[in-house]
Every structure is written in structure tokens, then in C-alpha cells.
Amino acid sequence: MSFDNAYESLIEGGEEKHWAFGTGFTDALAGVDREIPDVDRDDLAAYCLMLGDDALVYAQRLAEWCSRAPELEEDVALANIALDLLGQARMLLTRAGEIQGTDEDTLAYLRDAAEFRNVRLAEIDCGPGPGGDFGTTIARLLVFSTWRLALLDALTGSADPVLAAVAAKGVKEVAYHRDHAAQWALRLAGGTEFSRSRMIAGLDKVWPLTDELFTPHPVELRLAGVAVDPSTLRSEVDSVLDTVLGAADLARPDVPQSPGAGRDGVHTDELGPLLAEMQQVARALPGAVW
């Protein structure tokens, strides 16, 4: 297999099944046995959308750090974390899409903010935009990944085989994300006075959105056995966060909670601009291939 032109190797076999092109993707659950359990199909789709949107929107936020992180290794780390979440999002959106008669791309690119079902913690600007900095970013990663890890771990027992399998894989990935955040939180809190102040400010910024993570949505309650009731995760998440905060000699933020529910499509003003950037090419050139 030798080619004079490096690009020729990309079309070996004459097929367009080569991801290097950026098109011709098979869907994220290609070849997977995707039987649907005996539950309300709309509820199952809505639930897949919730967990998928959490991952998709947060992956997009993390990707904003590409080329802007404080050091090259961190650039790579945040991009890797985003890629893991994007992979989870693709499978979950594909699952939601096949139940609803649509597909992952339509769901990702052609919905408006009010149709997204992610928790608000995933969408807010925690830097590198004006809404935060690296400390805020680590604070969110700590809270989000601690919560998602507990959620996915519980979801491995789901009666939906696809959700259970996506969760089992995700658990291993998000465990690395949580460790990364915890180690950075300790490093920032134990670093200089400045880094410590940024870590504290970061926790203060994200903490008002924590109650929402544990508030069950009617869909989650109706899907007992398939979905996880997030209120059952609180003590485990609190215990992990307390361990990290304790080791970093940081206090739990004492700030009021922000009412609202991303799961109902009620979002902050920060989701719109994020979606505008994520969706602009797909919307400007519908059906384009390259």
C-alpha cells in the first residue's frame, strides 16, 4: 500500500467510509443491537436527549479551550474530555433520534435553545469567555463529572440495554475526568493566593446550579428501572465533593440556588450563542458534504 500522494491512501477501496473526510459517518450505534424495552417510547427518547444534551453542550463548551488553555497538556486534556463526552452524546442522540424518527445530526444542529434538555450547569460560560477563567472551568468540571459519574454508574443497571452499555463505557471515561478536576482543584487551591482565590470564585459561580442536578424530572420518575432518579445521587456526590473540598481546605460555597430547569428547556441566555457557533455551518449550508 504505497501512494505517491498521501491523500490517495484516504480513498483506498474507493469508498467514502473514511472518517478523514469528515463525511460519510455511520451513525454512532452502527452494528449495535438496539432493541427498545417495553416503556413509553417518547419518555425514553426524552431521557436519552437529556443525557445526550448534557454531554453535547458541555463538550462544545470544553472545546472552546482548544488552543487557549494555560498549558499545552491542558489543551489536550480538555479536548480529550470533550471528545469522550461527544462520543457519549452521539450514541445517546442517535438512540433518541431513532425512536423519534430522526437522527443525531438533525437533533444536534437543527434544534433551538428551548428544545435542548441539558442541565444549565453544562451550558454556562465558565471561560475562556468573559464568564469565567480556568479556575471556574475546573470548578464546573469537578461538579459536573462527579455528578455524571454517579449518574452513569447507577445507569449501568438500566433495563434499557443500550443505555446500560453507554453508561458502562462512560463510567470509565468520566472517572478520569473527575480525577483530573479533583487534582487541579487541589493544585489551584494549594497554589498561590491568586490561584486559590480563582478556585473559590469558580466554585461560587457554579454552585447555584447544583440543586438542579438532583431535581428529578417527571420523565425520569416515569421511567423507573430504565432511568436514574437523580435525587438518589445526592449523598454520593456530596460525599465526593466534600472529600475534595476538605483536601483542598476549601469551604462549601454558601450561595443561594438559582431557580430554573434546563430539563424543561428553560435555559440561561448563554446557551443561544453557544448553539449559534455550533450550528452555524450546518444551518447555513443544509445537507452540505465536504
Add this chain to the structure above:
Amino acid sequence: MSARQVAESVLDPELPVLTLADLGVLREVSEDGGRVVVTITPTYSGCPALDEMRADLHTKLTEAGYADVEIRTALRPAWTTDWISEDGLRKLADHGIAPPQRIGPRAVGPIPLNLAPPVRRVACPRCGSARTTELSRFGSTACKALRRCEDCREPFEQIKEF
């Protein structure tokens, strides 16, 4: 060649020193009459190489004369670096990539929180020194970490335990 032999010879697109069989992503090959069913499993959820693996398996089996080929994906049980063959571990080390250590099944109970990088004796694949440190848990692909040897001072990649 049997369909199994063909499938086992396909190389991983990201780590072409390993076959898909070495990496442990090739889970099953069955041949029934002229029909071949290959089952693979992704390493990480976002691994972009999965489509490439499917295409390569399809191409190689078709070239070997198997006209009816189906590639299935099994998400469960989730891939683990423990499935990398002994041969695979050796090939990685030979190519300057530190292989993962065996981790065994996950213990029952909460997932352990690591407040510091776990202490692991990872030998430098260039000079063999055991004095190496982790630079970043996340490397050039999802499955790799970046380390440095404190003796020869060279950075190197490691397949992280997963």
C-alpha cells in the same frame, strides 16, 4: 485464509503496530457458509477510529473473497486494556509506547477518587528506567497518557489503564 485469520490481521488505524486482535477490539468472527459476521467493540465512546476499523475489516474481507460481510458493534462488556494481548503489550513496548498494566475487574463499591496521580512503576520504553513521572493523563489520543523519564529525560507515551 479463514475469515478469522483475515480479520485478525487487520491493523489498528491509530496504533498500526497492533492488529485489532492484539488490541482486543475484535470480539468475534463467525463464518457460516459464505457469510461472515465480525463483532468489534469501541475502545472509548468518542474514538473516531471505529468507522475506519469497520471499513478496513470490510475491505480486507471482501478482498479475500468474502462477499457477504457484516460488521457488528458490541458496546458491552466495555473494552478494557486488560484485553490487549501479551503479544500486543510487547509490540507496544518495542515501539516506544509504554504498555498498560493489568488492572483486573473493578472492585465492588464506589469508584475510587484519586486526589493525586496513582503511583505506578512505568518503565521508560527507551532506557528501561523505572524513574518516570506522569506529565498529563491525557495524550495524543484518548487512550494515551504522556510521561517523562527522569533518567534519559525523554517524554514518552503510555497506554493508560482503562
